[in-house]
Amino acid sequence: QSVLTQPPSVSTAPGQKVTISCSGSGSNIGSNYVSWYQQLPGTAPKLLIYDNNKRPSGIPDRFSGSKSGTSATLGITGLQTGDEADYYCATWDSSLRGGVFGGGTKLSVL
Amino acid sequence: EVQLVQSGAEVKQPGESLKISCKGSGDTFTDYWIGWVRQMPGKGLEWMGLIYPRDSDTRYSPSFEGQVIISVDKSISTAYLQWRRVKASDTSIYYCARQVGNSWTEVHFDSWGQGTLVTVSS
Numbered sequence: 001q002s003v004l005t006q007p008p009s010v011s012t013a014p015g016q017k018v019t020i021s022c023s024g025s026g027s028n029i030g031s032n033y034v035s036w037y038q039q040l041p042g043t044a045p046k047l048l049i050y051d052n053n054k055r056p057s058g059i060p061d062r063f064s065g066s067k068s069g070t071s072a073t074l075g076i077t078g079l080q081t082g083d084e085a086d087y088y089c090a091t092w093d094s095s096l097r098g099g100v101f102g103g104g105t106k107l108s109v110l
Numbered sequence: 111e112v113q114l115v116q117s118g119a120e121v122k123q124p125g126e127s128l129k130i131s132c133k134g135s136g137d138t139f140t141d142y143w144i145g146w147v148r149q150m151p152g153k154g155l156e157w158m159g160l161i162y163p164r165d166s167d168t169r170y171s172p173s174f175e176g177q178v179i180i181s182v183d184k185s186i187s188t189a190y191l192q193w194r195r196v197k198a199s200d201t202s203i204y205y206c207a208r209q210v211g212n213s214w215t216e217v218h219f220d221s222w223g224q225g226t227l228v229t230v231s232s
Contacts, residue, residue, distance in 0.1 A: 035218050044205055044222040088155050090217040098171035099157030099217040
């Protein structure tokens with residue numbers, strides 16, 4: 001069981017918007033940067049968001065990140081079937097003295 | 111940009127030793143930490159640890175310390191993940207990834223290897 005809590009699954013229709021939450025505590029999200037990763041089926045994870053809300057070059061602005069207190073949120077607009085994937089949040093945990101990932105959220109675009 | 115290419119799938123029996131690799135090319139390999147991430151079958155991602163190729167400084171997750179060994183040969187831009195004796199519970203996909211955060215205490219992996227599937231079965 002991860003110290004970062006994500007909903008196991010979310011679903012929405014093409015063209016719509018979705019948010020994925022990541023809840024932690026003061027020793028992780030509350031005091032460290034959050035990153036988000038997309039893992040398409042059968043592939044390696046891919047960085048979507050770093051430093052809470054920054055996008056690497058090549059990541060469309062349909063993807064956004066935010067953080068407030070001990071929670072972080074990934075937002076995706078204009079959903080496409082190609083966005084169907086597992087999404088993970090990650091951060092450092094100062095108490096555990098290691099990196100931690102959320103349990104992952106499976107996004108379905110129906 | 112760096113490209114990370116991992117060694118191929120492995121099938122081992124319990125109790126055997128194993129070493130998998132992650133070779134970097136492109137950007138200077140020694141300038142960034144290299145991390146290892148486990149993904150058990152059908153499960154999520156787990157942060158295992160990091161190594162800094164320039165001086166081999168290594169950090170482990172408490173969950174993996176003593177269970178695996180992370181090493182590097184900077185002369186050939188290759189990081190390694192090693193087990194002295196594998197167990198069935200080590201069956202997983204293992205990813206290496208480049209950590210580019212401002213500090214090693216920041217989870218910010220910008221480039222990932224393709225993953226190495228390790229299967230441990232008698």
